Amino acid sequence: xxxxxxxxxxxxxxxxxxxxxxxxxxxxxxxxxxxxxxxxxxxxxxxxxxxxxxxxxxxxxxxxxxxxxxxxxxxxxxxxxxxxxxxxxxxxxxxxxxxxxxxxxxxxxxxxxxxxxxxxxxxxxxxxxxxxxxxxxxxxxxxxxxxxxxxxxxxxxxxxxxxxxxxxxxxxxxxxxxxxxxxxxxxxxxxxxxxxxxxxxxxxxxxxxxxxxxxxxxxx
Amino acid sequence: xxxxxxxxxxxxxxxxxxxxxxxxxxxxxxxxxxxxxxxxxxxxxxxxxxxxxxxxxxxxxxxxxxxxxxxxxxxxxxxxxxxxxxxxxxxxxxxxxxxxxxxxxxxxxxxxxxxxxxxxxxxxxxx
Numbered sequence: 001x002x003x004x005x006x007x008x009x010x011x012x013x014x015x016x017x018x019x020x021x022x023x024x025x026x027x028x029x030x031x032x033x034x035x036x037x038x039x040x041x042x043x044x045x046x047x048x049x050x051x052x053x054x055x056x057x058x059x060x061x062x063x064x065x066x067x068x069x070x071x072x073x074x075x076x077x078x079x080x081x082x083x084x085x086x087x088x089x090x091x092x093x094x095x096x097x098x099x100x101x102x103x104x105x106x107x108x109x110x111x112x113x114x115x116x117x118x119x120x121x122x123x124x125x126x127x128x129x130x131x132x133x134x135x136x137x138x139x140x141x142x143x144x145x146x147x148x149x150x151x152x153x154x155x156x157x158x159x160x161x162x163x164x165x166x167x168x169x170x171x172x173x174x175x176x177x178x179x180x181x182x183x184x185x186x187x188x189x190x191x192x193x194x195x196x197x198x199x200x201x202x203x204x205x206x207x208x209x210x211x212x213x214x215x216x217x218x219x220x
Numbered sequence: 221x222x223x224x225x226x227x228x229x230x231x232x233x234x235x236x237x238x239x240x241x242x243x244x245x246x247x248x249x250x251x252x253x254x255x256x257x258x259x260x261x262x263x264x265x266x267x268x269x270x271x272x273x274x275x276x277x278x279x280x281x282x283x284x285x286x287x288x289x290x291x292x293x294x295x296x297x298x299x300x301x302x303x304x305x306x307x308x309x310x311x312x313x314x315x316x317x318x319x320x321x322x323x324x325x326x327x328x329x330x331x332x333x334x335x336x337x338x339x340x341x342x343x344x345x346x347x
Contacts, residue, residue: 018306022278025305026234029327033240036330040247063236110280 005133005201012136013085019108020078027071034063077104084131092131094219095121098157098168101135105142109155114146118157125159125166127219129202137198137206138168141215144191145172148182149213166220172213182213226341227269230254231261231287232276232303237326241274244330250337258282262290265298272321272340274333276303277311285315292319299340303328 038060045053081104084090084097095118102116109116127134138157145155154173159166177185186192186208195215199206205218228250230238235256242252253268255261259282261275273291277284288300302315302323312323321340324333 022305025326026237029305030234030237030240032327033237033244033330037240037244040244044247063240067236111278111283113281 008136009085009132012132012139013082015108016081016104017078020074020081020104023107024071024074027067027074030067031064031071034060034067084135088130089128090131091126091128092134094125094127094168095159097131097134098138101138102157105139109142109146112146113153114142115154116142116157117154119159121159123159123161125161125219133198133202137195137202137204137217138170140191140195140198141170141206141217144186144189144195144215145170145213147189147191148172148185149174149177160216161220165218167207168217168219169209170215170217171209174213177213179210183208186213186215225249225251226271226337227251227253228337229261229264229268229270229273231256231258231273231279233257233279234276241328241330241333248334258284258287258290261287262294265291265294270295270298272337273298273300274303275300275320276305276326277315277323278305285311285318288315288318288320301333301336301340 038057041050041053041056041060044050050056077100080100099118102118106116142155146153149172156171156173158169158171160169161167172182174182192206195206199217207216207218208214209216228242228245230242230252231254232238233256235254238254238256242254245252253264253270255264258279261273262282264270265273275284275287275291279287282290284302284304288302291298291300296319299321300315300319302312302320303326304312304323305326306312309323312320312325315323322336324336
């Protein structure tokens with residue numbers, strides 16, 4: 001089990017890292033092309049003069065500045081994500097952890113035409129858990145909903161609570177399906193078994209909502 | 221910076237990247253048209269004639285390989301140069317098996333791209 005966990009974790013970390021570094025390649029590609037364009041302008045100016053050189057160079061610098069900020073945001077997110085594996089057990093704020101997971105996997109899901117978002121939560125729920133496995137559960141739930149309900153959809157995460165229990169709800173915006181249909185679709189995906197196995201390891205419980213196409217991960 | 225008015229179609233969801241690249245190609249005498257997703261690129265290929273297309277592999281919605289497949293059904297002779305941000309050549313090679321002329325890694329070297337464009341318009345496209 002430990003070996004399988006390590007492989008699964010490595011796969012998850014690798015997938016997320018590949019997506020972010022791919023986006024960083026785009027940032028660098030823009031910076032490289034823009035600085036190349038500045039070089040072109042300077043050469044043209046030397047050759048015969050460019051009346052609007054300052055304005056053009058100014059626009060290029062703006063682009064480089066904007067892309068540099070984008071790059072810094074990406075590396076900060078990636079660094080924060082990498083540090084979640086520092087210790088096997090840690091106290092995590094559920095909302096913050098999910099929010100960070102969404103921001104770093106955003107591009108992966110957008111490639112599939114899916115928008116993933118989270119509704120802000122006022123209550124600072126925390127649990128002591130394996131932060132990577134916890135994020136893998138949420139990630140697998142999103143993939144499960146995508147596979148079950150196909151692309152061109154939105155998935156919304158929310159933390160719901162009552163006096164006796166609290167859960168992460170992962171809701172798919174496809175509300176046309178009846179309970180039996182969407183339950184069947186979710187169970188048929190290969191993710192469902194994995195979600196349950198991961199939840200069992202962390203002492204959490206996975207369920208399927210009875211009123212809307214949503215997955216529930218109970219943590220209290 | 222002189223060359224014939226070769227028509228180049230650039231397809232990439234990174235607008236700042238393709239618009240800058242388009243401007244650099246224009247400065248070198250090429251005519252460039254940009255499309256920010258696979259669907260728009262395919263629709264442009266159906267309406268207009270291009271000498272070469274430059275296509276990013278990783279795009280939201282219709283991805284690069286699916287876009288390439290559809291472009292090839294409309295215009296089998298259009299040479300397509302793929303762009304990839306991946307560290308590996310796997311997707312680029314897959315694209316070439318599907319009929320792409322060649323592939324390049326991002327960030328680009330403009331001179332390398334210009335060489336590929338020149339080669340692409342000389343050689344008949346693979347089918």
